[in-house]
Amino acid sequence: MNGIPRRSDQGEEALPETAAAERQQNSPWTPSSATPIAATRSRAGDSREAPSQGRAVVLADLNAYYGKAHAIKGVGLDYAANQVTAMIGPSGCGKSTLVRCINRMHEEIPGAYTTGSIMLDDQDIYGENVDVVAVRRAVGMVFQKPNPFPTMSIFDNVAAGLRLTGGRRGGKRENIKDRVERSLRGAGLWEEVKDRLSEPGIGLSGGQQQRLCIARTIAVEPEVILMDEPCSALDPIATLKVEELIDELKTRYTIVIVTHNMQQAARVADTTAFMLAGELVEVGPTERIFTKPSDSRTEDYVSGKFG
Amino acid sequence: MSARSLTLTSARRRRTDVVARWVLAVATVLALVPLVLVVYYVVNKGASAWNTQFFTKDPTGNSTGFGDEGGLKSAILGTIEIVAIASAIAIPIGIAVALWLTEYHRGGWLGNVVRYFIDVMTGVPAIVFGIFVYLLLVIGQPPASAYAGWKGAIALALLMLPIVARSAEVVLLLVPESLREAALALGAPRWKVIMRIVLPAALPGLLTGSLLAIARAAGETAPLLFTIAVTSGTTFDPGQRMNSLPTQIFNNLNSSSDPGLISRAWGGALVLLAMIFVLNIFARLVSRRSPAIR
Ligand SMILES: Nc1ncnc2c1ncn2[C@@H]1O[C@H](COP(=O)(O)OP(=O)(O)O)[C@@H](O)[C@H]1O
Ligand SMILES: [Mg+2]
Numbered sequence: 001m002n003g004i005p006r007r008s009d010q011g012e013e014a015l016p017e018t019a020a021a022e023r024q025q026n027s028p029w030t031p032s033s034a035t036p037i038a039a040t041r042s043r044a045g046d047s048r049e050a051p052s053q054g055r056a057v058v059l060a061d062l063n064a065y066y067g068k069a070h071a072i073k074g075v076g077l078d079y080a081a082n083q084v085t086a087m088i089g090p091s092g093c094g095k096s097t098l099v100r101c102i103n104r105m106h107e108e109i110p111g112a113y114t115t116g117s118i119m120l121d122d123q124d125i126y127g128e129n130v131d132v133v134a135v136r137r138a139v140g141m142v143f144q145k146p147n148p149f150p151t152m153s154i155f156d157n158v159a160a161g162l163r164l165t166g167g168r169r170g171g172k173r174e175n176i177k178d179r180v181e182r183s184l185r186g187a188g189l190w191e192e193v194k195d196r197l198s199e200p201g202i203g204l205s206g207g208q209q210q211r212l213c214i215a216r217t218i219a220v221e222p223e224v225i226l227m228d229e230p231c232s233a234l235d236p237i238a239t240l241k242v243e244e245l246i247d248e249l250k251t252r253y254t255i256v257i258v259t260h261n262m263q264q265a266a267r268v269a270d271t272t273a274f275m276l277a278g279e280l281v282e283v284g285p286t287e288r289i290f291t292k293p294s295d296s297r298t299e300d301y302v303s304g305k306f307g
Numbered sequence: 308m309s310a311r312s313l314t315l316t317s318a319r320r321r322r323t324d325v326v327a328r329w330v331l332a333v334a335t336v337l338a339l340v341p342l343v344l345v346v347y348y349v350v351n352k353g354a355s356a357w358n359t360q361f362f363t364k365d366p367t368g369n370s371t372g373f374g375d376e377g378g379l380k381s382a383i384l385g386t387i388e389i390v391a392i393a394s395a396i397a398i399p400i401g402i403a404v405a406l407w408l409t410e411y412h413r414g415g416w417l418g419n420v421v422r423y424f425i426d427v428m429t430g431v432p433a434i435v436f437g438i439f440v441y442l443l444l445v446i447g448q449p450p451a452s453a454y455a456g457w458k459g460a461i462a463l464a465l466l467m468l469p470i471v472a473r474s475a476e477v478v479l480l481l482v483p484e485s486l487r488e489a490a491l492a493l494g495a496p497r498w499k500v501i502m503r504i505v506l507p508a509a510l511p512g513l514l515t516g517s518l519l520a521i522a523r524a525a526g527e528t529a530p531l532l533f534t535i536a537v538t539s540g541t542t543f544d545p546g547q548r549m550n551s552l553p554t555q556i557f558n559n560l561n562s563s564s565d566p567g568l569i570s571r572a573w574g575g576a577l578v579l580l581a582m583i584f585v586l587n588i589f590a591r592l593v594s595r596r597s598p599a600i601r
Binding site for chain 2: 103105110132133134135136137140143146147148149150151160161163164165175216217220241246
């Protein structure tokens with residue numbers, strides 16, 4: 001498997017429904033096996049109960065390319081389930097590229113491809129017969145700039161993931177309503193928006209928009225959430241709220257957060273990984289990375305000598 | 308000392324600023340004068356031709372004093388129908404081409420070739436499309452000289468296509484990449500991202516571009532002269548010869564210098580102007596209501 005370039009294949013997604021359905025049956029990556037829909041229905045309405053568990057993610061010899069440019073160089077890394085792992089490193093070192101490999105967004109860029117493997121529990125997300133849609137439902141992503149859908153209301157933004165991906169699964173209205181409420185509660189936004197669910201999502205403040213995007217992500221019930229500098233466009237108070245939220249979310253999800261803010265990494269992350277020029281330099285418990293790193297480059301970075 | 312030189316400089320700057328402002332104002336007025344004159348003349352001369360029979364009767368071609376003067380009914384209805392058919396062809400295809408360029412072939416060499424081709428097509432004179440359709444569909448096909456409304460619509464569609472495609476591409480490129488990414492990251496397949504996210508976000512702009520293309524096509528004479536021929540009667544059958552405002556105006560002015568015919572030509576020009584005005588207002592209203600792209 002290693003060494004074989006996989007190019008993005010848009011044709012794959014354009015397959016007719018039947019073929020896609022067939023493929024899903026063959027693949028362990030059916031949405032129903034990843035997140036049991038029956039269990040979801042029975043839980044509908046109660047928002048506090050922890051519905052899903054995070055899953056471990058293991059990168060092995062991961063390489064990512066933009067055409068000829070080699071952006072990620074043979075990274076091996078374990079993300080423990082239900083833990084927050086921070087990715088730190090100077091700008092351009094490949095943090096975003098790395099996390100975008102974990103939900104196969106990297107391959108959306110023309111000419112971009114990866115080699116190596118990423119295991120989600122015991123399944124390789126780059127394996128054959130894997131449905132990229134199922135991977136992205138299992139591995140959600142929150143972006144640097146809040147990006148709610150501008151034509152949609154607050155409600156529709158949260159429901160978007162269900163409607164954009166689910167045929168039958170999008171399901172009954174009642175079910176969607178419950179899920180939207182549960183997701184907004186999960187993102188700590190419900191109390192602020194419950195009376196104006198039909199107003200446009202872009203009418204919210206930046207911090208609220210980012211939590212709306214988090215709600216949109218958890219609405220599809222992923223097991224892993226990737227966050228690429230989720231607070232860098234937010235003010236300190238909104239940042240604090242998102243950080244508190246991350247702390248809550250880790251009981252249900254495995255979280256990978258990219259940050260250029262080392263205080264943030266120290267505040268939210270159990271584990272911290274330091275990258276430099278596409279390579280993983282060091283990974284370990286956050287405490288240790290910031291107090292006694294074993295690599296001198298890590299020490300230089302965390303002590304502010306460069307970056 | 309320094310205070311004095313400061314005042315001097317700023318006084319000179321202010322003068323320059325005043326001069327620049329006047330130059331620009333004069334240039335603007337110069338540009339507006341002919342425009343205002345055209346509108347003034349068309350409204351002034353056209354309005355006097357408007358009466359009930361102008362809208363309810365077909366043209367007769369009669370000069371003043373020689374029987375029934377008729378109206379422009381067939382021309383107005385013909386223009387609406389032909390432009391509607393042309394739009395039904397050009398707008399979906401144009402937007403599809405733009406989607407292909409922005410969503411699937413951004414930056415690729417094939418995309419660049421297509422884009423270049425569209426640019427060239429935008430510059431092709433309208434009469435060329437008329438001749439093209441004339442050669443290919445009118446005389447190139449038995450029965451000979453089969454003029455028909457739909458052939459005119461094709462000529463207009465060819466004219467509209469590059470305008471729609473180019474304006475749609477610009478608008479689609481304005482849809483932030485972050486929205487596509489957000490939808491893809493939720494697991495949506497590309498086609499659903501296009502249908503549910505990209506197109507709705509771009510809708511106001513797409514409408515504006517399409518309406519501009521319609522306005523442009525509605526007034527074109529040359530592509531129609533060779534394709535729908537000239538006829539006076541009203542028909543809704545696009546397989547028949549059809550009348551249209553531009554060809555009727557052309558015909559009126561061409562056939563005699565009778566003041567009645569010329570007056571009705573002005574009246575027809577005013578109808579065209581009014582149609583385009585209404586379309587533009589509509590386009591404006593639509594794009595103002597857009598929440599999408601800022
Ligand atoms: N779309 C792209 N096309 C080509 N190269 C890219 C692209 N995005 C990022 N890169 C390159 O990949 C490397 C890693 O970038 P990135 O993952 O964005 O770094 P970080 O998130 O750590 O700042 C950089 O050298 C950058 O120039
Ligand atoms: Mg980045």
